[in-house]
Amino acid sequence: xxxxxxxxxxxxxxxxxxxxxxxxxxxxxxxxxxxxxxxxxxxxxxxxxxxxxxxxxxxxxxxxxxxxxxxxxxxxxxxxxxxxxxxxxxxxxxxxxxxxxxxxxxxxxxxxxxxxxxxxxxxxxxxxxxxxxxxxxxxxxxxxxxxxxxxxxxxxxxxxxxxxxxxxxxxxxxxxxxxxxxxxxxxxxxxxxxxxxxxxxxxxxxxxxxxxxxxxxxxxxxxxxxxxxxxxxxxxxxxxxxxxxxxxxxxxxxxxxxxxxxxxxxxxxxxxxxxxxxxxxxxxxxxxxxxxxxxxx
Numbered sequence: 001x002x003x004x005x006x007x008x009x010x011x012x013x014x015x016x017x018x019x020x021x022x023x024x025x026x027x028x029x030x031x032x033x034x035x036x037x038x039x040x041x042x043x044x045x046x047x048x049x050x051x052x053x054x055x056x057x058x059x060x061x062x063x064x065x066x067x068x069x070x071x072x073x074x075x076x077x078x079x080x081x082x083x084x085x086x087x088x089x090x091x092x093x094x095x096x097x098x099x100x101x102x103x104x105x106x107x108x109x110x111x112x113x114x115x116x117x118x119x120x121x122x123x124x125x126x127x128x129x130x131x132x133x134x135x136x137x138x139x140x141x142x143x144x145x146x147x148x149x150x151x152x153x154x155x156x157x158x159x160x161x162x163x164x165x166x167x168x169x170x171x172x173x174x175x176x177x178x179x180x181x182x183x184x185x186x187x188x189x190x191x192x193x194x195x196x197x198x199x200x201x202x203x204x205x206x207x208x209x210x211x212x213x214x215x216x217x218x219x220x221x222x223x224x225x226x227x228x229x230x231x232x233x234x235x236x237x238x239x240x241x242x243x244x245x246x247x248x249x250x251x252x253x254x255x256x257x258x259x260x261x262x263x264x265x266x267x268x269x270x271x272x273x274x275x276x277x278x279x280x281x282x283x284x285x286x287x288x289x290x291x292x293x294x295x296x297x
Contacts, residue, residue, distance in 0.1 A: 005056050024182065035125030037146055038079040039071045040101075040117050043132040045086040049265050054089050054132050056269060059276055063097045063263065064089060065133035073139035076146040077128065083117045100257040109240050111215075115226030118219050126150075127222055129215040136260040136272060139213070144254045145216040157225075157244055158252040159186070159215040162259040176211040176239060178253055186251040201208035212259050215241070221249060 041063055043054040050056075054064040064082060071080045082093045085105040093100040103116045115128050126149050130142060141160055148155045161178050169175045173191040181187055182199065189211055197203050217225070224247070232247040233239075244251055263269050 001213075008195055026054070029152040034150060036123055037077045037126045037128065037150075038117075038121065039074065039077045039080060039128045039130050039142065040114050041067055041071065041080070041082045041130050041132045042113045043082050043084040043086070043089050043245065045089055046082075046112060050263070050269075054084075055092055056263075058135055058269065058273055062092055062096075063135045063277050064093060064132055065098070067130065068096070068098050068139065069133055070094070070135070071142060072139050072140055072265065073132055074142045074145050074149060075139075075148070079124070081121075082132070083113045085113075111222070112226050114217075115222050118222050127217050127219060129217070131213050131262065133263045134260055135263070136276070138256075138258075138260060141212065141259070142214065146241050148252045148254060149216050155250075155252045156218050156221040157249055158254060159287075160212045160254045160256050162256050164208050164210040164211060169209050176213075178209050178211045180253045181200065184253055186241075186245065186253050188245070189237070189241055191237055191239070209253070209255065210259060211241075211253075212256070213262070224235070225249065230258050238292055265278050266284075 038205065040066070045052055045054065046051045056064050057063075058066060068080055068082065079099070081099045081101050082089065083101045083103050084090055085103050090100045090102060094196055101117045101120060103113050109130070114127055119122055126146065128142060128146060130137065145158045145160050148158050157177075161180075164170060164175070170177070170193050176189055176191055177194050178189045179187045179194050193208065195206065197206055198223055221244075224245050225229075228243060228247050231243050233242040233246055241251065261268065261272055261275070263272055
């Protein structure tokens with residue numbers, strides 16, 4: 001994590017513009033004092049499928065510490081904070097020197113927990129939600145979500161996605177798919193394979209995008225979403241990002257080359273441990289593969 005500076009001493013915002021070039025950049029504003037960016041990692045102990053997940057050890061290091069350390073490597077973030085309602089997680093974070101924000105236990109989603117942190121820390125202008133169960137997430141993937149919020153004042157929320165070709169993943173309802181418009185903004189997220197391919201000859205021309213559960217918000221946008229009631233599509237798909245779309249908030253989708261495995265079950269943990277040992281995880285920064293008119297799709 002390099003506070004206010006990027007590689008080679010460049011200003012953070014200028015480096016963002018250089019790394020993620022923009023076409024039609026009339027909305028880009030280079031400001032002398034870029035907004036403060038905070039990565040917040042929501043962490044719950046009481047997981048239904050994997051209780052105590054944040055504190056399980058992977059290669060001798062807790063999962064929450066691994067996520068935290070990956071977040072610290074980002075070029076565009078000023079701060080990293082774990083948001084939890086559990087003292088065991090809080091103590092573990094303090095032991096490795098991390099920052100923690102204690103939140104209420106009543107939250108229904110990570111977004112709501114994030115919003116409480118935003119209220120506690122009014123100095124955070126941009127808040128990035130990094131899932132606490134992705135210990136191998138590439139720092140470049142996080143930076144890719146931050147970039148459009150630094151580049152364009154019109155972008156209120158961002159996320160990332162990666163192309164998938166595996167038929168099982170495309171059909172799986174645990175892999176969320178997203179379709180975007182020509183400007184790189186989300187049209188819809190679904191557990192169903194979207195787009196639906198009617199004609200077989202279109203299959204080879206169609207790219208499916210798997211959504212990566214990483215979000216960037218401007219402070220006021222996060223608070224607006226958190227204060228809004230759950231929506232019909234959100235409940236139907238069990239996807240909280242649909243609340244934003246149903247309330248007219250556009251979500252910029254940045255396409256990255258690949259995604260890291262999330263840990264939802266003990267079986268996933270064993271897979272990540274094997275990949276960590278074999279050093280097969282690609283830590284190449286999440287450089288966008290297809291540029292969009294105003295940012296990256």
